Amino acid sequence: MKFHSEREALTLELHDRPFRPMAAPLRVSHLAIATGERGGERDHAQFAALCRRYGKAEPAAGAKHFTVDLGPFTVKWERHTEFSTYTLLREEPVGQPFDETVFALVPAEWRDGLYGEVMVALHLTVTADGGDPPNSDGADGNRLSRWFAGNPVFGCALADGSARLYGDLRTHDDGFERLLLRAAGFEPVLLGQLVQRVLELVTYARFAMLSLPIARAASPRLEGIERGLAEVAGTLADAGRGESDEALLDRLSGHSAELEDVVAASNYRYGASTAYAEIVDNRLRDLQPAALDGHINLVGYLMRRLSPAMRTCASVAARQEALSRRANRLSSLLRTGIEVRLEAQNRDLLESMNRRSAQALALQRTVEGLSVVAVSYYAIGLVKVVLEGLAKADRLGEVSPTVATALAVPLVVAAIWLGMRRLTHRVLEKPKAE
Template sequence: MRNHVLRNEISQEVHARPFQKLYPEMGVVHVAATCDAEDRVALQDSLSKVMLENSIPLPDDLSRFFHASGETMAVRYEPHNEFYTLTLYQLDERSTGRLHPYWKNFPGAMLCGVEILFEDQSAGVPNPKDYFSNRQVSGSLVMGGAAKVWTDFYPAGEDGLVRILVQNVSLLSFQAGRLIQRLCEIETYRHTALLALPDAKAVMPQLTEMDKQLAKITHEIASSSNSQDLLTELMLLAARLEELSADTANRFSASEAYFTVLDNRITELREARIEGLQTMAQFVERRLDPARKTCRSAKERIERLSIRIARATELIRSQVDLSIEQQNQQLLSGLNDRSRRQLRLQAKLESFTIIVVTYYAFDLLERSIRNSITIDSLRDDILWWVSVSVPLIAGVLWLYVRRLLKDYGED
């Protein structure tokens, strides 16, 4: 038995993005940014430069996911379809000061960024004002009480990074890696999910206008006799809606997928409340739920409007088909009337036909008798009887013609 050509790729997929072993005290900077295809080479150059300056071994392929670590710094790079994420780890102290100059020089447009300070419980209970000023702070016990997390979800400072403070209680090294990665992904997908919000706000007025136009056309279906014009209006409306759907379908679908990932990552934190603070799940649900509903509502309104236009189009087409059938029926009725008039005309002409045939039959008999009988008296007697029998001949011919036309008359 030989190996399947995809066996190795499939087997390694579950190990493609492993969690790292992490220990306090340390600092983490995580950014997500969009990058055009022409900037990919510059992105790889920036990765190489950062890793060489910090004595971090280069992976075989810089264009795919990798995690590489040196003595004091580590780099995690993960490409996605429409953005990439870069995570820099300062392994020797609870600070991110040395990391900022590096990520700022990377190409692309920054979507979001997070700064994580990971400390040990021995540092004591932190004062939130030292990290988050006077803004409202969310905090919770996570990972079954193995760590504590505080954040204000606010992009502070010139860099616009959201600060998160993580305090270790009893985390194992791999648990710490999972926790830090989940916090980074929550911040990433919290922002990427909202990329659809501007599109949703932009299409809502257009959908309202189309909805009103469809309602107007629907009201006119029963009263208007010009179905062709209504059908043309519906076709134009359907074309506009399909254009709108084509422009936004991918964005709304991606947003729905990002919201699902966000929910999964928050659930995986296994939060427990810290008295006096709202959990991260409560903050995200309360603050993002209106935006999520707006995006979902825009997507669903496009789908419902498309279905309604299809139903209205079907109604008008049925009306047009019925009108065509009525016209065909009227045309057939006209043809039947003309056929009946022709038959009546033929019936009227039967009498003339019988007279003509009778005349020719009598003429034929008379000529035959005159040419075949030489005795005058006998010839006169026979001609007299033939003359008397003219009505009889006409009657026989009439019955014969009626018998021939009997079936046609019934049809």
């Protein structure tokens, strides 16, 4: 049997990025860093440096994910198309959910030298109790409010009510967001799966929103391009316009170039955001979040801005596509008009050339008649000289040279006219194909 060359790679792809077993209670710090599509090598070297610092094995060249226990904490690194994630976790008893963090254990010099731009920075605390936190704690007030710095907190039940997730999705003083997951009775593999899906939900939602600023910046430019194209269309529709085709073409080319610049700056981003939004939808279906009494629902909290943002991006992308088609139609109309005018100019030029050719032919025939007269005059002079010579030699008998010359005039003129006509026909005759 002959196996496909990509069979093994595709088989391994099915087992790529496995869920890491986890046991509650534990603390998690999660980073998603935008390093660009070409930042994979620097990102790989950066993570390898962290492994070497603790004397641990490094990821193989070209690896896209790697998990290693560094001692104080375990870190899972994943390389995606345009960003990388670091998930640091430490299984330990949890008192106050966010008083201590795993990220605080990372060496400061490595942390400060991180390559790329941080898009997601999140602390997730997982506790082994599955019940609701008390609504109040004596003089301390509401615990949830205190843990999330008084911000509005969403809450939802996950995995058919077996776990409960709380958070505010707001940046706190340390630059991190906070999530609290209460999960009791989960097997390590299932808990690892649940934690990873929660982290992916937040990460992909944030990267999906990345296209919103681009769409907002593109809208005023698209409005200007749309007005410019409308002006060009109005000028084209005006039969008595005073603007030249060259000026119109320059204006249309300028608007088309600006439109292409807008499309080039945003087209990839819109496609990526659409893909990320689809992953968010998949993660929400996997987590099956259900509303909890007295708390904002996660779906409503997250999709309240994500859905309008995606609709805005889709609307701007559709507007760009419509303007591109409109610019192409205007360009075709302008080119068609220019071609029609060029054809009219060429027709006029050919007619002028035909008139000039007819005039040249008439002039040529006039010159040809004058040439017959002139050549005949000189030929008759030669005939007269010959006849006078013959007369002096007594070769003409009683015939007078003058009479003989007069009789020869019609013959000479006719011969010369026939000769000139044959010569003209030979010159004008089309060459025969070989």
